[in-house]
Amino acid sequence: MEPTALAFLAAGIGAGIVAIGASVGIGRLAASAMEGSARQPEAAGDIRTSMIIAAALIEGVALFGLVICFLLAIK
Amino acid sequence: MEPTALAFLAAGIGAGIVAIGASVGIGRLAASAMEGSARQPEAAGDIRTSMIIAAALIEGVALFGLVICFLLAIK
Amino acid sequence: MEPTALAFLAAGIGAGIVAIGASVGIGRLAASAMEGSARQPEAAGDIRTSMIIAAALIEGVALFGLVICFLLAIK
Numbered sequence: 001m002e003p004t005a006l007a008f009l010a011a012g013i014g015a016g017i018v019a020i021g022a023s024v025g026i027g028r029l030a031a032s033a034m035e036g037s038a039r040q041p042e043a044a045g046d047i048r049t050s051m052i053i054a055a056a057l058i059e060g061v062a063l064f065g066l067v068i069c070f071l072l073a074i075k
Numbered sequence: 076m077e078p079t080a081l082a083f084l085a086a087g088i089g090a091g092i093v094a095i096g097a098s099v100g101i102g103r104l105a106a107s108a109m110e111g112s113a114r115q116p117e118a119a120g121d122i123r124t125s126m127i128i129a130a131a132l133i134e135g136v137a138l139f140g141l142v143i144c145f146l147l148a149i150k
Numbered sequence: 151m152e153p154t155a156l157a158f159l160a161a162g163i164g165a166g167i168v169a170i171g172a173s174v175g176i177g178r179l180a181a182s183a184m185e186g187s188a189r190q191p192e193a194a195g196d197i198r199t200s201m202i203i204a205a206a207l208i209e210g211v212a213l214f215g216l217v218i219c220f221l222l223a224i225k
Contacts, residue, residue, distance in 0.1 A: 001076060001081075001151055001155060002077075002078050002152075002155070003152050003154040003155040003157075003158055004078040004158075005076065005077070005078035005080070005081040005082075005155070006081065006151075006155040006156065006158050006159040007078075007155075007158035007159075007161075007162070007223075008078060008079075008081050008082035008085050008147055008150070009081040009082075009084065009085040009159065009162070010085075010158050010159045010160070010161060010162025010163060011085060011089070011143055011146075011147060011162050012082075012084070012085025012086050012087075012088055012089030012090075012143070012144055012147050012162075013085060013088060013089055013092065013162060013163060013166065014089075014161070014162030014163055014164075014165050014166040015089045015092075015093060015139075015140040015141075015143040015144060015162075015166075016088065016089040016090075016091070016092025016093050016095075016096065016140065016166070017092065017163070017165075017166025017167065017169065017170060018136070018140060018165060018166050018169040018170075019092065019093040019096035019097055019136055019137050019140040020092060020093075020095060020096030020099070020166075020170060021096070021166065021169035021170030021171070021172070021173035021174065022096070022100070022133065022136040022169060022173050023096040023097050023098075023099060023100025023101070023133045023136065023137065023173075024096065024099060024100055024103075024170075024173060024174060024177065025100075025172070025173025025174055025175075025176055025177030025178075026100055026104070026129060026132055026133050026173070026177065027099065027100030027101065027102070027103040027104045027129075027133065027177070028100075028103065028174075028177040028178065028180075028181050029129075029176070029177045029178075029180035029181045029183075029184060030103075030104035030107075030125070030126070030129030030130075031103050031104045031106070031107035031108075031181070032107070032180070032181035032182070032184035032185050033104075033125055033129070033184040034104060034107040034108040034110075034111040034122050034125060034126060035107050035110070035111055035184075035185070035188070036184040036185055036187060036188025036189075037111060037115075037118055037121055037122050037125060037188070038110070038111030038112070038114045038115045038118055038122060039111075039114075039115075039188045039189070040187075040188045040189075040191050041115055041117060041118035041121060042191065043187055043188055043191035043194060044118060044121035044122070044125070045121075046187055046191065046194035046195075046198070047125070047184055047187050047188060047194070048121070048124070048125045048128070049198070050180070050183055050184060050187060050194070050197070050198045050201060051125060051128075051129060051180070051184060052128060053198070053201075053202060053205075054176060054177075054179075054180035054183070054201060054205055055128075055129060055132045055180075056132075057176055057205045057206070057208075057209050058132075058172065058173045058176050058177065059132050059135065059136065060209065061168070061169055061172045061173065061209060061212045061213065061216065062136045062169050062173065063136065063139065064213065064216045065165040065166065065168060065169040065216055065219075066136065066139045066140055066143065066165075067220075068161055068162070068165040068216060068219050068220050068223045069140075069143050069162055069165060069166075070139075070142075070143055070146075071220075071223045071224065072158055072161060072162050072223050073082075073143045073146045073147050074146060075158070
């Protein structure tokens with residue numbers, strides 16, 4: 001089997017796993033943000049700011065992971 | 076086995092895993108948004124704004140992951 | 151099978167596992183930060199600072215893990 005064959009396989013499966021990770025993480029923290037906004041509507045602005053910061057940190061890891069998969073996919 | 080064979084396999088499996096991840100994440104946060112809006116109808120606007128921001132972040136990761144699968148599929 | 155073949159496979163799967171780990175970790179602590187901000191809106195600033203510090207520590211480990219996957223991917 002040629003190396004590029006496994007590179008392609010890894011790119012596809014890796015992209016999928018990265019998406020699962022990022023989605024579960026952002027989904028979990030955003031769900032709590034929604035529930036918090038509902039409980040204290042006057043804190044919705046503060047909660048949203050925190051939510052965006054935390055989601056951006058997960059997004060950063062996920063995009064770097066997808067860049068690695070991208071490099072494998074274009075071999 | 077030729078490399079493109081595994082690329083096709085990975086494109087299909089990867090696209091499926093990406094969809095699972097994004098769906099679970101967006102489904103989870105949107106469910107909480109619905110429950111929050113129901114509990115505090117006057118905060119529905121704030122909650123909807125937060126929901127769209129968080130869902131868009133998951134959507135960004137998922138679409139990039141699908142682009143990688145697309146690259147594998149057209150080899 | 152050539153060594154680079156497994157290096158590619160490891161890069162893709164490794165990037166995915168790193169993303170899962172970092173996302174679940176940051177998602178979990180950020181979710182608690184949201185709930186805490188909602189319960190005590192006047193402590194939202196303190197909670198956010200703690201959240202960013204903790205999330206940055208997870209981010210540091212995750213980025214180093216992704217750099218290792220990156221090195222495998224460009225072999």
